[in-house]
Amino acid sequence: MTMTATASAHDHEYDIILSVEELEVDFPSGRSGYTRAVAGVSFDVRRGETLGIVGESGCGKSTTARAVLQLTRPSRGVVRFEGRDLTTVSHREMRAVRRKLQVVLQDPISSLNPRRKVRDIVGEGLSIWGVPDAGERVRKAMEVVGLDVDSVGDRLPGEFSGGQCQRISIARALALEPEMLICDEPVSALDVSVQAQIVNLLEDLKAQYGLTLIFVSHDLSVIRVISDRVMVMYLGKVCEIGPVIELFDNPRHPYTRTLLDALPVPDPDIELESVPPTGEVPSVIAPPSGCRFRTRCPRAATLCEEEEPRLAETSEGHIVSCHFPLA
Amino acid sequence: MHGTPLLEVRDLTTVFETPKGPLRAVDGVSFTVDRGKSHGIVGESGSGKSVLVRTIMNLLPQNASVTPESRVYFAGRDIGTMTPEEKQHLWGPRISMIFQDPMTALNPVRKIGAQIADPQRYHLRRKKQVAWENAADLLAQVGISDPRRRLDQYPHELSGGMRQRVMIAIAIGCEPDLLIADEPTTALDVTVQRQILDLLSTLQRDRDMGMILITHDLGVVARHTVDVAVMYAGQFVESAPTRVLFRDMRHRYTSALFRSTPRVGADPHSRLFSIAGRPPDLLSPPVGCRFAPRCEHALSACARPPLYQSVSGTHQLACHNPHTGGPADHERR
Numbered sequence: 001m002t003m004t005a006t007a008s009a010h011d012h013e014y015d016i017i018l019s020v021e022e023l024e025v026d027f028p029s030g031r032s033g034y035t036r037a038v039a040g041v042s043f044d045v046r047r048g049e050t051l052g053i054v055g056e057s058g059c060g061k062s063t064t065a066r067a068v069l070q071l072t073r074p075s076r077g078v079v080r081f082e083g084r085d086l087t088t089v090s091h092r093e094m095r096a097v098r099r100k101l102q103v104v105l106q107d108p109i110s111s112l113n114p115r116r117k118v119r120d121i122v123g124e125g126l127s128i129w130g131v132p133d134a135g136e137r138v139r140k141a142m143e144v145v146g147l148d149v150d151s152v153g154d155r156l157p158g159e160f161s162g163g164q165c166q167r168i169s170i171a172r173a174l175a176l177e178p179e180m181l182i183c184d185e186p187v188s189a190l191d192v193s194v195q196a197q198i199v200n201l202l203e204d205l206k207a208q209y210g211l212t213l214i215f216v217s218h219d220l221s222v223i224r225v226i227s228d229r230v231m232v233m234y235l236g237k238v239c240e241i242g243p244v245i246e247l248f249d250n251p252r253h254p255y256t257r258t259l260l261d262a263l264p265v266p267d268p269d270i271e272l273e274s275v276p277p278t279g280e281v282p283s284v285i286a287p288p289s290g291c292r293f294r295t296r297c298p299r300a301a302t303l304c305e306e307e308e309p310r311l312a313e314t315s316e317g318h319i320v321s322c323h324f325p326l327a
Numbered sequence: 328m329h330g331t332p333l334l335e336v337r338d339l340t341t342v343f344e345t346p347k348g349p350l351r352a353v354d355g356v357s358f359t360v361d362r363g364k365s366h367g368i369v370g371e372s373g374s375g376k377s378v379l380v381r382t383i384m385n386l387l388p389q390n391a392s393v394t395p396e397s398r399v400y401f402a403g404r405d406i407g408t409m410t411p412e413e414k415q416h417l418w419g420p421r422i423s424m425i426f427q428d429p430m431t432a433l434n435p436v437r438k439i440g441a442q443i444a445d446p447q448r449y450h451l452r453r454k455k456q457v458a459w460e461n462a463a464d465l466l467a468q469v470g471i472s473d474p475r476r477r478l479d480q481y482p483h484e485l486s487g488g489m490r491q492r493v494m495i496a497i498a499i500g501c502e503p504d505l506l507i508a509d510e511p512t513t514a515l516d517v518t519v520q521r522q523i524l525d526l527l528s529t530l531q532r533d534r535d536m537g538m539i540l541i542t543h544d545l546g547v548v549a550r551h552t553v554d555v556a557v558m559y560a561g562q563f564v565e566s567a568p569t570r571v572l573f574r575d576m577r578h579r580y581t582s583a584l585f586r587s588t589p590r591v592g593a594d595p596h597s598r599l600f601s602i603a604g605r606p607p608d609l610l611s612p613p614v615g616c617r618f619a620p621r622c623e624h625a626l627s628a629c630a631r632p633p634l635y636q637s638v639s640g641t642h643q644l645a646c647h648n649p650h651t652g653g654p655a656d657h658e659r660r
Contacts, residue, residue, distance in 0.1 A: 056516035056517065056518065057516055161605055163605065191371040191372055191543065192371065192543070192584065192587050192588050193371065193583065193584065193587045193601060193602035194601075194605065195587070195589075195599075196587040196589070196599035196600060196601035196602075197601040197603075199589070199599050200598060200599055200601055203596060203598070218516070218517065219589075220517075220591060221588070221589040221590055221591050221593075222589050224589065224590075224591050224593060224595065225589050225593050225594075225595060225596065225597060225599060226595075226596070227595065228595070244595045245595060248591060258518060259517060259518065260591065261521075262517045262518045262520065262521040263517065263546065263591060264520075264521075264524075264544055264546025264547050264549065264550060265546050265549065265550070265591075266544075266545035266546045266548075266549050266573070266585065266588055266590070267549055267573060268549040268550065268569050268570045268573050269570070269573070270549075278522075280486050280487075280488045280489070280516070280518075280519055281516065281518075296518075
């Protein structure tokens with residue numbers, strides 16, 4: 001194997017909490033075929049950092065997150081969390097791992113059981129594990145997300161706004177004192193003013209508990225403020241991984257550039273790149289040969305059609321999969 | 328300003344009868360849209376921006392009604408005094424609308440061609456063949472390749488961005504004077520969003536249409552509108568030419584909304600400005616300024632409703648304690 005995201009020469013300097021290698025996720029489709037939603041994705045997450053995963057619909061960012069959690073079983077590949085390959089552990093062991101590996105999902109309302117009291121939702125993990133003084137831990141978890149268990153603990157999720165439901169989801173995830181939190185589009189359903197509250201809350205909690213975060217989003221501007229490193233995905237593949245400022249200020253993959261150029265800028269005096277991105281994301285059921293972005297890429301050449309680019313490190317910690325990376 | 332505005336909305340109030348009592352989703356809104364201009368309305372969910380344009384389009388549900396003093400004038404004529412026949416040929420051909428979700432807005436069991444041709448056959452009495460010919464032209468204009476083949480396809484055979492292009496082709500088919508776009512790109516990916524918005528702006532300019540663009544995204548407003556109004560809890564709180572507004576945000580809600588929008592130029596892990604609390608319950612809104620309970624700069628005067636008035640020329644706002652003006656650059660970065 002040539003250079004992959006996991007084989008960086010500088011890894012020994014970091015404490016790697018999660019290491020994903022050549023992850024593939026297939027879904028059955030058609031009569032006897034399958035669709036490869038995630039097609040050989042490799043990356044590491046360092047303890048205490050936030051890795052942002054960004055891309056458009058169908059890029060496999062959510063499927064990658066779910067495959068790490070083993071909520072969707074990977075077809076191939078390794079998901080090593082604190083040294084253990086989660087794809088091979090027993091169901092029982094996986095349950096134990098989930099105490100340390102929690103999730104916050106996109107739709108804050110549908111991810112909470114509408115018929116259970118908030119205090120029971122937040123405390124469910126604790127009661128499954130028979131944790132002593134669960135009541136106190138529920139109180140604390142709700143307090144850190146800004147909810148008072150005495151006044152709201154007996155209410156049902158339907159009585160809360162979207163932002164508050166997302167706070168409840170975060171409290172539920174935190175009650176078990178996890179090492180790592182995977183957030184799948186946690187602010188996408190929220191208005192900007194509420195979105196800011198939740199992003200700030202996640203940042204506070206990360207600092208307070210020394211959490212490691214994977215933050216999945218389609219929104220580059222949210223990714224920019226919350227991430228330490230960013231992974232850009234397209235049609236089930238990794239395009240580019242790099243430290244956040246480096247990736248935003250000096251993107252090497254043409255797709256990253258395209259995404260950045262497409263962002264609406266809230267300033268009428270800024271002239272945008274006049275050439276808008278062309279076409280739409282092709283279907284993941286029949287991805288293009290070679291480089292998957294080539295059908296929309298301004299730099300595409302014959303080589304891109306014939307040969308799939310491999311991930312290569314262009315500068316320290318900045319990894320790109322492109323035959324003709326940007327300067 | 329000269330001549331009659333294309334659309335004039337005056338004191339528009341839309342009331343929903345709910346089990347808990349009347350809810351004024353839009354409360355006393357006035358504005359005008361000129362021919363050939365693009366007017367943005369920006370606000371968060373529940374601000375009433377969609378109800379406002381649905382009221383103009385006569386698309387309200389049964390339990391909603393407008394108050395007697397509400398007026399909507401189209402090309403100088405009060406829509407309320409038009410005959411049913413006139414109204415029938417107003418909504419659709421002269422004022423048309425594009426919706427957020429192109430999948431649910433298109434009929435899944437009719438061919439694309441028929442869906443584009445139908446309004447022309449009905450409103451303009453065009454022959455079927457003429458209308459279908461025109462449909463192919465329209466598809467080409469909205470950037471769909473191989474338009475003749477597409478006419479015979481069904482919506483499910485197209486991607487989300489293509490479906491929204493078809494929606495636009497339907498909306499401009501009868502050459503409307505006013506196009507209303509309600510969050511036209513919210514359901515689309517960011518690269519496709521840019522294409523669709525650029526297409527809308529081009530069509531609007533080339534055809535000299537008036538346009539109302541509803542969005543929650545200040546970035547969309549900045550690039551694609553000439554005038555803009557900011558809506559909060561059923562009311563307009565500030566409106567101005569777009570460039571003026573971004574240079575000189577006066578209302579505390581406008582600048583709070585602007586500051587809470589994350590930016591690609593921001594420093595990683597920089598703290599986002601957030602607005603405490605949430606919008607008021609419109610069943611019992613605050614008596615005074617509706618933003619006051621969440622406002623960092625609220626005064627005792629804010630317990631009284633602020634007047635929506637002109638601060639300079641075309642810049643209007645409703646605030647007892649606005650920004651005093653001057654460069655707001657320290658807040659823009």
